[in-house]
Amino acid sequence: MTLLRIVLGLVVILAIGTAAFIGYAWHSRLDPIDPPAKASLDAKLLARGAELAAIGNCNVCHTAPNGEAFAGGLGIPTPFGTIYSTNITPDPETGIGRWSEEAFSRAMRKGVDREGRHLYPAFPYDHFTLVSDEDNRALYAFLMTRKSVSAKSPANQLPFPFNVRMLLAGWKALFFREGPYLPEPGRPAEWNRGRYLAEGLGHCGACHTPRNRLGAEISDQHFAGAEIENWTAYAIDSGSPAPLPWDAESLAFYLRHGWHDRHGVSRGPMAPVTANLGAASEADVKAIAAYVAEVMGRPSKERLAQGEAALAAARQEREAAPLRRTGETGNGAGEAIFVSACQGCHDGRRPPPFGGLNLHLSTAVNAPNAQNIINVTLYGLPAARGEPSAMMPAYRGVLNENQLVALLDYMRERFSRQPAWTDTRERVSSTLRGERKVPVYRMDGTTHAPPETSMRTAPWP
Ligand code: HEC
Ligand code: HEC
Ligand code: HEC
Incomplete structure (x- = not known):
């Protein structure tokens, strides 16, 4: 009797659950x-x-x-x-x-x-x-x-x-919360506009927020950085690895133009995002930047000081004679490759977007892994079609696995204060073998770069 009642009860619960699910799941x-x-x-x-x-x-x-x-x-x-x-x-x-x-x-x-x-x-x-x-x-x-x-x-x-x-x-x-966006009262209109666009249409979190096993964004790691198409979408919250902290102004410039003189160009899947934002209204891009800057938060005194130190190191290298070897790191193989193949463009004498960023200022060398540098080094930065843009040659077929690993270890040690990467060899070899497929994007994201000749002088004092 009791058993029958339990079974009946279960059947009823299951039936109600199924009906509710179908009601939820079914759309006309x-x-x-x-x-x-x-x-x-x-x-x-x-x-x-x-x-x-x-x-x-x-x-x-x-x-x-x-x-x-x-x-x-x-x-x-x-x-x-x-x-x-x-x-x-x-x-x-x-x-x-x-x-x-x-x-x-x-x-x-x-x-x-x-x-x-x-x-x-x-x-x-x-x-x-x-x-x-x-x-x-x-x-x-x-x-x-x-x-x-x-x-x-x-x-x-x-x-x-x-x-x-x-x-x-x-x-x-489980994971979907239906909109529309409800403005948060008591917040400035620009913040609400920026949040509406960044969290909504702009779907920044689709690339910058890590996902769980079922492919949903992990809500308490909002903007904490993730990997997408074998590119690293850096953290754009308080954990941003950028050596010089971003602010609303630099973010607005970068998002609208696809580059910034102290942060470099946007590459990989970010390149079409900034190319598109170049066609959006200035007010909307500014609002997105203001919101993201707030998510990043005010940098600590310590971070600001580290940023100043990075800028000072970059400045010093720009003034010093180019193409010198210092032997500072003890990684002679990596240094030799860097000095001969990379430093000529990356000493900061010719500023971005047409010149390479001085890598003391690069988020890439401070990122949790070397993937974006591997991608940029192997496939280069293909120039935009029909207009002046950033470009960098591809070193695929020029550098072998050991050379690339030595170069990356050297760059991490010389340009960042972070501990050495531990998974660089695995990333280099799987990318070289084509197991990590890397889509290459043209530099159309920098279409709003100023005419080249005006950019030959250093932008920062
Ligand atoms: C990140 C990639 C991505 C972006 C960005 C994107 N879409 Fe899509 N969209 C898809 C995919 C993939 C599908 C197919 C989904 C499926 O088959 O279930 C799709 C489906 C759709 C559909 C359903 C069409 C149909 O025939 O069923 C519409 C409408 C749509 N997208 C509109 C848009 C609009 C408007 C935008 C820009 C505001 C946009 N999408 C941006 C990937 C994207
Ligand atoms: C399709 C994926 C994708 C989307 C969508 C996307 N990003 Fe990115 N973003 C990336 C990747 C990948 C990088 C790293 C690019 C690089 O190495 O230059 C990046 C880099 C950035 C950077 C530079 C960070 C640094 O320290 O150098 C900022 C800022 C940024 N994204 C903001 C945004 C904002 C704001 C949005 C939404 C409007 C957005 N992103 C949407 C993939 C994406
Ligand atoms: C002919 C000039 C040139 C050479 C040579 C060159 N680069 Fe670049 N590189 C560029 C330009 C231009 C950019 C885009 C501006 C920027 O973001 O630095 C760039 C971007 C980069 C970036 C992204 C920096 C950032 O965070 O924005 C990295 C990393 C990089 N290069 C590494 C290398 C390495 C490693 C080598 C040597 C193997 C090298 N480059 C050789 C011109 C060059």
Whole structure:
């Protein structure tokens, strides 16, 4: 009798749980529409939509290499398999031409497509959920007026059970908090604007916050730094490894221009982010910078003093004769390579973005690992197309594994106060073997660099 009651009780609980889950997991299909006439969308809304799309990097993920803008088909590698971005041009068959504004806003807010299927969070709707209805309207208008391209994305390569979209309801129940953004009262309007953009459309945390095993960002390690596409997205919280502490002003300059004279250029997956922010409004970029500077916090006296020391060391090297060997570190092999191959461009005589940063000022040598220097050294910095930009030659095929390890150990010892890296050889060899696949980005992020000739003098005293 009691056993039967327990079993019945369990069945009832299970039934209620399943019904609640299905209620949560199930979304209706929204009716297709005839694509809106372009003339019906006003120019101001479109301009706003273009700026917002730049902040959201929609072009970066929704454009395949050498493909048409927004036509999708880029494979996004995740620990679970490859997920392909979709076509978000107004093509009625393969794009979102038949999506109403309601369907588009629902995708952004809830991560559900027009048919009612759950979308993978490789589409960063865990951030985009914060976007306001008004901004979604502008984004929708912008996308619906792009060139219509007929292109079908390849099928995702996900093993069972990750290919079951219904299970994403469980992921959402655990990790997804639906927006929109609610301004924090008592905070300045610029801070709220910056937070809205950085946490929402700008999805900075998608790369700068570490993820748990189920691919969700770890909330109490917000902006603490992570690895993405085999590049290190440095910490941009109080643990920032930058030798000279960032502030709102330097962040705003870097985010908008893709470089800063005391911090170097933005590389790897950050390069398209800053290239896009160059197209956003100055006020919005300033707001993002003000918010991020606040997350980083005021640097301690000790950090400020270390920054001054780094600047002094850089200044001294700039004044001293170039191409000298000091023998300071006892790593003769590393020093010989640095002095002959690198120092000529990195002694600080020719400032960034066209000259190499003096590495006393480099976040890369102070980072928790050498990966970004490995990437930059092996693949160089390919110049932007058709305009003056930073560039650095590639040393793949020039330096072998032992030489590269010696060079990196030397750079860490000479330019940073941090302890030696311990995983450098493993990183160098797996990158050389192609096991760590490193996407290489052109330096289009520095398109806003000033004309080269005006940059030949040192910017800092
Ligand atoms: C980090 C990469 C990334 C960025 C940035 C990104 N998307 Fe996506 N998006 C994806 C992926 C991947 C999918 C497919 C997800 C899936 O199949 O479940 C997707 C799907 C979508 C969909 C659903 C389309 C469909 O046919 O189901 C819409 C709408 C969309 N994105 C709009 C945008 C907009 C607007 C932006 C910019 C504000 C943007 N995306 C930025 C990766 C991205
Ligand atoms: C697609 C991934 C990605 C996104 C999105 C992204 N970042 Fe980054 N970010 C990186 C990587 C990778 C680096 C390291 C680049 C390098 O070595 O130059 C970086 C570097 C930076 C740096 C330089 C830190 C230093 O000390 O040198 C800052 C500041 C920064 N990001 C801020 C932001 C902000 C603010 C946002 C959101 C608006 C953002 N990032 C979005 C990947 C990303
Ligand atoms: C022809 C000039 C040139 C040579 C030679 C060169 N670089 Fe660079 N390098 C650059 C430029 C330009 C940049 C972009 C500006 C910047 O950020 O330093 C850069 C960037 C870098 C960065 C990123 C610095 C930062 O934190 O912003 C590292 C690390 C680096 N180079 C390492 C090396 C190493 C190691 C060598 C030698 C194997 C080398 N470079 C040789 C021109 C050069």
